[in-house]
Amino acid sequence: MLDLAQVRCFVVAATELNFRRAAALLNMTQPPLSRQIHLLEHRLGVQLFERVGRTVRLTTEGRVFLADASRLLQLSEQAESTVRRASQGKTGRVRVGFTGAAGYELIPELLMQARTSLPEIDVVLFELISVAQLEAFTANTIDIGFLRPVASRQPLELQLVDEEALVLAMPQGHALAAYDRIATTQLDGQPFIMHSPTHGKYFYERIMAMLGAADVKPDFTQYIDQSHTILSLVRAGLGVGILPASAQRFHYDRVEFRPLADEAPRAEMSMAWRPDQDNPAVTAFRLMAADYCAARAARLRPATAR
Template sequence: MELRQIRSFVVLADELHFSRAALRLHIVQPALSKQIKALESELGFSLLSRHQRGVELTAAGRVFRDQVEVMLRRLDRAVDLARATATGRAGALDVGFVRAAMWSVLPSALRDFRLATENIEVRLHELSSATQLQHVRDGLIDAGLVRLPVHDDSLDFEVIYSEPLLVALASNHPLAGEPRIDLAKLANETFLLLPRRGEPGFYDRCVAQCYEFGFGPTTVEESRGFAAILGMVGIGMGVTLLPSSTGSVGWPNVAVRPLSRASIMLDLALVRRHEPVSPALDRFASALHRAADRLVVRAN
């Protein structure tokens, strides 16, 4: 049974006239008659009752028409969705992210992406950078927003947004009133940082920033999340370094200040597999870049 035969039958069932149906199908009448006879032969029953004035559907023909019309609509919908997915206009994306991305590029990018591609669902997964790399490799997520530097030759990394480090200290700390902090003055403080095993790039950037101010930090890896770390900072348990996007959030009893001579930038990158190419993911990456550009304009 050929799809062409079924489509020809549906047109004929609509017209109930071989000549008019053949004209709509852009074929000659004998060819249409041959298709319908072949279809009836394969089905084993008559679809049409032929007479001098034209044709009528048999009872079986009416049932068959109703069912195949539903099938053809679903088939056409499937083709449309598949074509839209192939061109990045429909489907679903599973995207991992570090929390700082939600305080920087991610909300704006999601709004843009949703307006431009309303048929694509984005499913978000808050994960550490290390976990995201493994999930992307294993195909559990399509892409992730991770902190660089991380290295994996099997994956592609695309820098989306760069931001400076800020220092956070208790609001009653002696240095909290200074507009900019000389990090060297905090050399004897305890630094509360995210665990290196989950965020190696971020951890190493923080340590490198301290070394640029002439000291190696005394670090305590207390928590996997900034909310808990900044809660501890607020009660005087230590100080921390954090991305500027995270510092823009109001944290109780915490003063967030720029560094006096910061030179290290934090890179947020989109990570994905080399193949297959995903038009939807390309569109999402473009939305992320536009969101990052807007942040840079506002910062300047």
């Protein structure tokens, strides 16, 4: 195996073609430099330099070896730089899970920020509902998740990164569209498209708690996993549904939205990660995302709340 110190001595000497100047550039005296060159020649079994009077020049073997030796040093320096950057979280890969709601605005903004502040980190995206993200953490197929804060058996660190109001979605022309805001009691007996108690557990539990507190019993006609499917059924006139305000960005025609008048719960979005992960790139992305989300929340907060 080649000694990189000897290779470096050769490259500098071959570039300068003057052992005295080469030794000065290497912060050494000429005899040790000559010895390093001799040791390298002995290992290779060839003569790299020939001396003509007081000058030296490369042999044919020396000229051939110089090209490969220079590339070898460049690769060595690149490897050192890469591993240092990896240890600092400046390079690597991060697998990010996210819900449809996060994918509309938050995730694109974070990717743009990562492109600026962490340009050498490769971000791989997986669109998954919150429950599926918990399964992905168990299978170690994602490193960070943007999900609704649902209960999990595995230890996960959670940080709130966003929250939004809940709104009522109704078919265009519905009787409740005459009201600017909807009271929970107005939903009693209404045909209602409800979130699934399994895959839509977060919204199911919060909405059921809100309805139970008001002693309201809608007519649950369907239990659905995804917000866009709930909106499709609402548009078809099969009932009303409660969704996060971001669902309005889907721009479904023949669907109207109204805010809830009562002290309705807010829909929270959390960033999750495993506390035992030791990937510097994941840590760097998480800290970047936390800072960005905090600044974003302050920017979007109404002036009266500041």
